[in-house]
Amino acid sequence: MNGHRIPEATVNRLPVYLRVLAEASGSSPTISSELLAEKAGVNAAQVRKDLSHLGSYGTRGVGYEVGYLMHQISRRLGVDTELKVVIVGAGNLGQALATYGGFASRGFQVVATFDSDPDKVGTRVGVTKVQPVTSMPETLRELRVDIGVVTTPASAAQSTVDLLVSGGVSCILNFAPTTVAVPGHVALRQVDLGVELQILSFYRQGDISPVAVGE
Amino acid sequence: MNGHRIPEATVNRLPVYLRVLAEASGSSPTISSELLAEKAGVNAAQVRKDLSHLGSYGTRGVGYEVGYLMHQISRRLGVDTELKVVIVGAGNLGQALATYGGFASRGFQVVATFDSDPDKVGTRVGVTKVQPVTSMPETLRELRVDIGVVTTPASAAQSTVDLLVSGGVSCILNFAPTTVAVPGHVALRQVDLGVELQILSFYRQGDISPVAVGE
DNA sequence: GCTTGTGAAATCTTTCACAGCA
DNA sequence: TGCTGTGAAAGATTTCACAAGC
Structure with missing residues (x-):
């Protein structure tokens, strides 16, 4: 699934994945969609769907190679140039x-x-x-x-x-x-x-709460 | 349409409307969904749908009374208390x-x-x-x-x-x-x-561009 | 005549569930 | 067996288009 237009909602999450991967890069050479999802605060299916827009960079039964995935996300975000x-x-x-x-x-x-x-x-x-x-x-x-x-x-x-x-x-x-x-x-x-504070103060009243922004 | 749960996407726009209304409050006692939409950077139908979640505070053929609408939005956001x-x-x-x-x-x-x-x-x-x-x-x-x-x-x-x-x-x-x-x-x-900057730098590459956040 | 309020349609996003591969 | 990749379903959001009201 490469070359097509990446959905806006996905673009907003890619930098978050990148940050999580950078933090995780010391621990293990690979990461599963489940762990990546947990650290990024989203659903594992969402991670897989998001990453599938970049291409098939995972390995079934194993997960994603952290360094390689970081490279691919950076490249697609255009953040690899200063x-x-x-x-x-x-x-x-x-x-x-x-x-x-x-x-x-x-x-x-x-x-x-x-x-x-x-x-x-x-x-x-x-x-x-x-x-x-x-x-x-x-x-x-x-x-x-x-x-x-x-x-x-x-x-x-x-x-x-x-x-x-x-x-x-x-x-x-x-x-x-x-x-x-x-x-x-x-x-x-x-x-x-x-x-931002006004939005927060709204959510304080109801039961529902966690909202992420700028991510 | 009052009393029910306000959609998250709407909640994120309400503070923006509030800000636009505050800026516009000097100019005219009323404002149309069209003008409010333009100043907030969204579609007029969206403004009307959003505001309809608070109640029917507009007047057909006229628009919304600026001060009253500000009061209603503030009240619903819970920003009327310090x-x-x-x-x-x-x-x-x-x-x-x-x-x-x-x-x-x-x-x-x-x-x-x-x-x-x-x-x-x-x-x-x-x-x-x-x-x-x-x-x-x-x-x-x-x-x-x-x-x-x-x-x-x-x-x-x-x-x-x-x-x-x-x-x-x-x-x-x-x-x-x-x-x-x-x-x-x-x-x-x-x-x-x-x-934020990473997301921006992605959009720079494509044709589509304007994205609002924290709004 | 002008503008709201809102069903219905269109679009976008998320989640499910499972086939397919290492 | 474990985990990805992805159609299909479900859900949320946006837009359309128009009846209703001032």
């Missing part, structure tokens, strides 16, 4: 994300940070120096940036996104507490932390 | 979240922060002073905390979650780059920022 990330908005959240270890360990390289505040420009954030937003157009082209992370206030989010898109950035992760729009050929994910 | 939040892990991300404006503006109050590092304990983060994790049990009970936000390293995430649960916290938002488990009656959402 991608360049910029962060726009060097406030608390922007600074935290710039130094967040989870990016580098997954092959993402934070190559620049931007802020409109002259007091922030020039200060050191992680391994980058904060640049003025006015320099975004040149910097984006020059560095051939892949991903933009937006941590500006809501009021600046849309104009920031427009700048990123016109600078050739094809993936945008928006943390600003407002919804932004992009042309259809740009990948966009919106994350609003306040919204 | 909820107490603690943040465990006072690193960059924890500090950023402690001062993140999106929580307070949505009725969540950050009442305490914890860290295991003695150097961090006692320092000021937002309006709270960092407490040692050893004081979590008493503090959680004393303040009757509703929500726990975990921003520890992966290695400390599960034990932190266990402490939160035994301290009576019924909602947990996990930002640590590892999956944690909780008993079924605790609401859990997992957010891994590295995973």
